[in-house]
Structures are given as structure tokens and as C-alpha cells.
Amino acid sequence: MIELRPIGIVRSPFAQQSGTPAQPSFAGDEAVGTVEVDPHLEEGLAGIEGFDRIWLVCWLDRIGPVRLTVVPYLDTEPRGLFTTRAPSRPNPIGMSAVRLLHRDGPVLHVADLDLLDGTPLLDIKPFVPDLDGGPAGRCGWFDGLRGVADDRFGAGDTEDS
Amino acid sequence: MIELRPIGIVRSPFAQQSGTPAQPSFAGDEAVGTVEVDPHLEEGLAGIEGFDRIWLVCWLDRIGPVRLTVVPYLDTEPRGLFTTRAPSRPNPIGMSAVRLLHRDGPVLHVADLDLLDGTPLLDIKPFVPDLDGGPAGRCGWFDGLRGVADDRFGAGDTEDS
Numbered sequence: 552m553i554e555l556r557p558i559g560i561v562r563s564p565f566a567q568q569s570g571t572p573a574q575p576s577f578a579g580d581e582a583v584g585t586v587e588v589d590p591h592l593e594e595g596l597a598g599i600e601g602f603d604r605i606w607l608v609c610w611l612d613r614i615g616p617v618r619l620t621v622v623p624y625l626d627t628e629p630r631g632l633f634t635t636r637a638p639s640r641p642n643p644i645g646m647s648a649v650r651l652l653h654r655d656g657p658v659l660h661v662a663d664l665d666l667l668d669g670t671p672l673l674d675i676k677p678f679v680p681d682l683d684g685g686p687a688g689r690c691g692w693f694d695g696l697r698g699v700a701d702d703r704f705g706a707g708d709t710e711d712s
Numbered sequence: 713m714i715e716l717r718p719i720g721i722v723r724s725p726f727a728q729q730s731g732t733p734a735q736p737s738f739a740g741d742e743a744v745g746t747v748e749v750d751p752h753l754e755e756g757l758a759g760i761e762g763f764d765r766i767w768l769v770c771w772l773d774r775i776g777p778v779r780l781t782v783v784p785y786l787d788t789e790p791r792g793l794f795t796t797r798a799p800s801r802p803n804p805i806g807m808s809a810v811r812l813l814h815r816d817g818p819v820l821h822v823a824d825l826d827l828l829d830g831t832p833l834l835d836i837k838p839f840v841p842d843l844d845g846g847p848a849g850r851c852g853w854f855d856g857l858r859g860v861a862d863d864r865f866g867a868g869d870t871e872d873s
Contacts, residue, residue: 552715552716552717553715553716553717553718553771553832553834554713554714554715554716555713555714555715555716555803555805556713556714556802556803557714558802558803574843574844575843575844592780592794592802594780594781594792594793595780595781595792595793595794596792596794596795597781597791597792597795598791598792598795599792599794599795601795602795605794606807608803608805608807610714619753619755619756620755620756620758630758630759631755631756631757631758631759631760632755632756633753633756633757633760633766633835633836633837633838634757634758634759634760634762634763634838635838636837636838636843640835641717641719641753641835642716642717642719642769642834642835644716644769644805644834644835646767646769646807646837646844648844671714673714673803673805674794674801674802674803674805675794676794676797676807677794677795677796677797678844680841682735682736682797683735683736683807683809683839
């Protein structure tokens with residue numbers, strides 16, 4: 552077993568999965584909030600103001616059981632879990648590339664949030680597409696689909712898909 | 713505290729940090745290996761062959777102490793940890809966008825590896841740049857630099873940067 556300790560918390564306008572943007576790229580003007588980093592770690596944020604976008608690596612703490620086949624928010628077909636960003640994962644780690652608006656000390660003001668209020672923050676990384684292999688090439692079943700979350704991966708949801 | 717359980721293991725030609733590619737985008741022809749996913753999770757890999765690139769979310773298990781200011785492999789200046797991909801993080805979670813060559817059941821053959829042999833795998837996600845906000849805009853200190861890893865973040869390294 553591996554143990555993690557959160558380094559901060561996400562404050563967002565979304566209290567429940569249903570209606571939360573399914574991805575940062577589908578978030579609207581209301582999807583703004585803050586990332587409150589542990590003040591003891593503020594030194595590590597030096598220079599982050601120079602980035603338009605950052606990765607938030609979070610612990611998706613309000614999901615239900617693991618499902619290896621899911622119907623993702625963006626699609627109507629069952630897909631292998633690891634070809635989706637569905638949160639019902641063995642290790643529910645979320646990666647969100649949010650827009651950084653400004654910084655107040657250890658507090659980051661961000662837009663394009665797709666995370667629930669109170670989500671534990673595990674890490675922040677710079678968003679630099681050139682580091683990550685650039686253009687994607689083939690992207691399987693993804694193909695210009697759009698969507699918002701519903702309850703399908705919630706702890707209280709008993710559907711099978 | 714949050715507890716994770718690895719879902720597989722990375723097999724790579726790199727036994728030590730020194731000389732390992734600093735990022736998938738800097739990896740050469742030798743940076744090929746396999747990702748051995750727990751066979752009980754194979755169902756979740758259905759359709760992954762349709763992706764040219766996938767995210768490996770890993771636990772960087774051989775790093776030294778946390779450093780909030782680092783000189784990254786790609787640079788010569790001290791930078792805030794969270795503006796870098798340096799592994800000396802409070803929660804050393806790595807994100808690598810590797811190239812998927814083919815799949816043999818629960819074993820993925822990949823290229824552009826920047827991970828050490830034996831690295832625990834936590835998650836796999838599809839690599840879909842359109843989901844993640846598209847082009848980055850400003851990227852702080854990153855600016856076309858290139859590099860390979862050395863020992864600076866190793867468990868046995870006592871340097872301060």
C-alpha cells in the first residue's frame with residue numbers, strides 16, 4: 552500500500568457530481584474557484600503565475616465502486632475504463648488542466664474547474680503540451696463529443712453502467 | 713491519509729535515474745518497455761489499442777526528500793517545485809504520456825518511456841489533448857529546453873538543488 556497526504560483543497564461551486572463539467576474543456580463561466588495549498592508549501596509555487604494552465608492532481612473522494620466497463624459522460628457506448636476519464640477507478644486520481652487566473656500567496660484562483668468542492672489536492676504540475684508528446688494522433692472513441700457529469704459514478708448510484 | 717494500491721508495474725530499460733529521459737518527449741529509440749497491468753483489470757483496457765498515446769500515472773518510488781525549490785533537469789535556474797516535473801514532491805505521482813505500440817492482453821508495449829524499471833502503476837488514462845484545454849498559452853520558464861535525468865533527485869543524492 553502507498554500512503555498519500557493531501558497538500559491542499561479545491562474550493563469550487565460544484566457540490567455534487569450531477570451538473571459538474573465532465574472535463575475542464577467543457578466548463579463554463581461559472582466554473583471558477585480556488586485551490587488552497589498548504590501554506591508550508593507556498594515556496595514551491597514560485598513562478599507559477601507565468602503559466603496560463605496548470606494540472607491539478609486530485610483525489611476523487613466521492614465516487615462509488617470500481618467499474619471496469621463504463622458509459623462515459625461523453626458517449627453512449629460502453630468503453631474500457633482505462634480509455635475513459637470516468638472516476639470509478641481502482642485509484643481515483645483525477646487530472647484537471649485548469650486555467651490559472653492569479654495567485655494570492657498559497658491560494659490559486661482558477662477557471663475551467665471540473666472538480667467538486669472540497670476535493671483533496673495531491674499535486675500541482677505545470678501544463679506544457681510540448682513536454683507530453685505534443686499532438687495526440689489517434690484518440691480512440693473520443694471524437695468531438697461534449698458533455699456534463701451526471702450521477703452515474705456517484706457513491707449513491709446503483710446503475711451498472 | 714489516503715491509501716493507494718498499485719494496479720500494475722512498469723518494465724523499462726532504465727534501472728537508475730541518471731541517464732533516464734527527463735520526459736517522454738526527450739526519450740530515444742531505446743526507451744521502450746512494457747506496462748504489466750493486473751490481469752484482473754484487463755477488461756478495463758478494452759479499446760485502448762485505438763489510442764496512439766496514453767497517460768501512465770505512477771508512483772515515483774525511488775526519490776529522495778521533498779524540495780520546494782529545485783533546479784530542474786531542463787534548466788539551470790532554481791524554480792518553484794510546482795512549476796516543474798521534478799520528482800521530489802510531497803506526493804511523488806508521475807504523469808507520463810507514453811506512446812502505445814500494441815497490447816498483449818493485460819500487457820501494454822510502449823515507447824517514449826521516462827520511468828524506472830519496477831515503477832508502480834497507479835492508473836492509465838487516455839491522452840486526448842482536446843479534453844485538457846488544448847494549446848497551453850504561456851508556459852513560464854519552459855522554452856524548448858532539452859535534457860536527460862541525472863542523480864539530483866535520487867535517494868542517495870545530498871545536493872541541495
